[in-house]
Amino acid sequence: TAYAIVTTPPKGRDFGNLQVAYMAPTEILAKQHFESFIEYFSHLSINIGLITSSGCKKFPSKVNPTEPTDISRTQLLKWVKESRMAILIGTHSLIQKSVEFSDLAYVIIDEQHRFGVKQRAKLQQQSLKEESAPLPHLLSMTATPIPRTLALTLYGDLDISLIDELPPGRTYPHTELVSENDRTRIEKKIESKLQEGRQAYVVCPRIDEPDPDDENALDVKSVEAEQDRLEDVYADFTVAKLHGKMKPDKKEEIMNTFNNGKIDILVSTTVIEVGVNVPNATTMVIENAERFGLAQLHQLRGRIMRSSHTPHCFVFADSNAEKTKERMQALQEALAGTRQSGISDTGMEALKNIKMVEAARSAAKDIINNDPSLENFPVLKELLDAYKKRLHLE
Template identity: 55%
Template sequence: MLPTDSLRTHFRLDQAHEKALKKLRIETVSDLLYHLPSRYEDISDIQSVSGLTTGSEAVVYGQLGGLRARKAWKSKRPIAEGWLEDGTSRIKVMWFNQPYLAKMYKDGQYVKASGKVTGVGDKMYLANPELEPMESLPIDRHDSIFKNTENIDDTIYPVYKETKGVTSRWFYHTVMKCFEAGVLDKFIDPIPSQIIERYKLYELKTALRYIHSPKKLDHATGARKRFAFEEVFYIQVQKAMERAAVSAATTYNIDVTEDNVNEFIFRFPFPLTRAQQRAIDEILKDFSGQHAMSRLLEGDVGSGKTAVAATTAYAVVTSRPPEGRDTKSGIDYGNLQVAYMAPTEILAKQHFESFIEYFEHLPIQIGLITGSGCFKFPSKSDSTKPTKISKAQLMKWVKNGEVPILIGTHALIYKSVEFKHLAYVIIDEQHRFGTNQRKALTKKGAPMPHLLSMTATPIPRTLSLTIYGDLDLTLLDEMPKGRKQVNTKIIGPNQQEPMYEHVKGELKAGRQAYVICPRIDEPDPEKENALNLKSVISEAERLRTRVFKDAKIDVLHGKMTPSEKDRVMKRFLDHESDVLVATSVVEVGVNVPNATNIIIEGAERFGLSQLHQLRGRVIRGTYQPYCFAVTESKSEKTKDRLKALSTAKNGFELSEYDLQFRGAGELYGSKQSGLTDLGMEALKNLKLVEAARAEARTLVETDPELKEHKKIAERVAALGLNLHLE
């Protein structure tokens, strides 16, 4: 048996198996062995039902049956009851005052039950047991139903992710058969031995043995550490190669005159924060280097990212390209150019307006290109205003260098948009602007532009290092002076009336408000959109008829077209509506200074980082902002998590808190990213991620094309197909 062999060669697979394995992307023996357990069960404390005694605390595994809800004969109190069978005997299970449990679980379902044994003889039962659903019963390793007693000390067994057609038990037994066939000796460890030794990782053979068949929990933990490192390492190698490709390309070396930049900053109506100054210094230093800059600027809403973008853009457009004057036409166009890309049309327009404010005192032309039209500043007839122009005219001016700053949406990367000397690309809230898009913005053979990607999404450091491993990170971790803190209140069940009265008062005073409807988790994206849409429309109707009867209320949701969304946002921006009821589509949103209140329904369904971003919608103005996080949950854990909203200093603290308490999979979605659950969990370990990043960069420096590391090259190539870190 070889790792590359098809499973079909060694195992009889029926149609259900084949379909299930294909769904899990398992074709070869190697694929099977890399289908790692999702967790482990310790069966050392398991009792058999036949051995239970009255008064004892029991932990039993078995199958449920006979579930029903009824009322007690005398007291009439509601009861859920059924029985649990483990192959040795059967015991009654009863829950008092929790009749809904009879519907929550199903007859035939496997569970782990923990509870007190009450009653005697044939009247014995488990009282109010806690149930943990199981995909299957433990592997046969114990006495009674766990019949295989030769490994009585092996009390830890793996539980695998199942799909219809293959069970956790099937995975375990199939893996054991592969081990018996001696396949482990045929595996070649792709991770260099010096890295294995440096971080005291298990070798591949040992790690595979221990992760599928641990004698003790330490074995499983050590094996998981090895595979977590391996997964993050491959991602970091891919990112290091992307970075190396950018570094190898020629770029514009921009020498900045410090006095000119300081003069530009001096005109700002506010002082820069230390974080903003540090960010500008880092970017300007990158400009003067030999390689194209690749940098991520991360900062809370309102931390001043646009000022950093404008200052660094000024440094670029006041610099000359290497060839200087355009001798052919005798026209002195040809300063370096900047492309600024925003996620939505309305946001692109706002950036255009902001840049006009920053540059209006200078003879620098600014263009705007969106799906619905093109503008240029300044207008020939009025130097204080922009003018609408044809796309053809704008494209001509961009191509010959007469317009050095072009702001737009994805229209920027259309083939019809050609720059003369594109030296700097700024991306706002794209989360991922890959090398392909960057190449799309540059002419063949032209120098690679510097890249600044900006985001207000608070990202834990480990995730930044992984997802944006090819980018250097700059944090804007302080807010400008005078920025009002959002007054955040957690609203529990039946506490909404005072909140509504407050918002009514704010609306009466001429302010505006957002109402965010809870996210509805639904595996089918179409159904999710439909449910979220229904939620928004029904909530808007309820508020219109029962709460804010005098207010103009609009709705915004994911099923709208971009132009519909822009139209609704423009109405809200122009104060033609008072309340905007929306899904979380507003989190990457527009600057509406008059909106000072945000109500977030079902707050427990959002991550803290997302709540923080939503809250950021109301800090743009000069009035005191308010955020109401509404939850129906009575759970202490939920209350503690939401309390962090009002205690954390900034979004970065919240994102780290969320990572620890909710996990990266829930935060960023392993389905969307292509990372495994293990890879997602690895993101909690900063040292591991930093080590993987350092080793990957060293490897790529010494072997840029991975000619000496073919196994790693194969893994990285496969990763490129499955990893989606947009």
């Protein structure tokens, strides 16, 4: 959808100097989008930029018009300010004060739930030179909708498109809640999948082993220890690790190697939670699942739903707490992740009082149509101005 909107100018018009900003929560995802945008837009005579904390790139290169090239941050920001960069993709680096758009017309926020309200608002307001300037169009995308999104959809002027089916040929994952007693059986299942040529993720909540002298340290699986253990269990296969402490270049190298099929098992933290796209990886083991939020678990499981092969997700949870059991059961039963967490059913039902919502929206539209400056509603104007300073009406 985002690609279609960006590449479709109004009928009878070209893009002129209009700009698009695309914000993703991680460097890995931002770089994947940069590569995808190049693939989709290489036929257009436009510049595409990438800005992250580890460096900047632009497409096309002057030397080789079919390839991207490195560019200094100063030069990239100069091009953005001069409207010479039609599309800029990045992480949180996009919302720094030094990034100044000249004609920002469209903002895309990927994995909306990973950004705070103020961060999302800041990006949309990047090009506003005066208060009367129109806000850029906004597209927020998420596979994990939050109650705020529903509230804004019902009460505000936010349209929603729900993709509630899988792409053709894909299947829902087989999710199995398992215990330590199932370990040997699960490892044999994984080995059979690896022998078929598939790949697997193993997700751990820690990077390093805890200090043995620290009595308060959590006794949970770590990436470092699990990689060592799995190298013995799967001696005939390649096991690698990935976590947030690695340098960006190293993370990119590991992901490229895994994507090319040269790594069979990737032991990782939740750094793979967002946007990682490796269709051949169809098996996932989540260790100490009680340490992750339900939204994280849905996102993690989504990594193995990228091909026509049946995905298998094995969830180990050490806690016997009733709350943990309920959350794990919700993961197993809710395929699309449509259940909300953190807000009562009563509250959600109140939001869905359609007659009240329609009456409120109708009254608001009448006021705006007849008195857009709110001159006859000074108290309402004062309240609205106050809310604008605190809220992002996205």
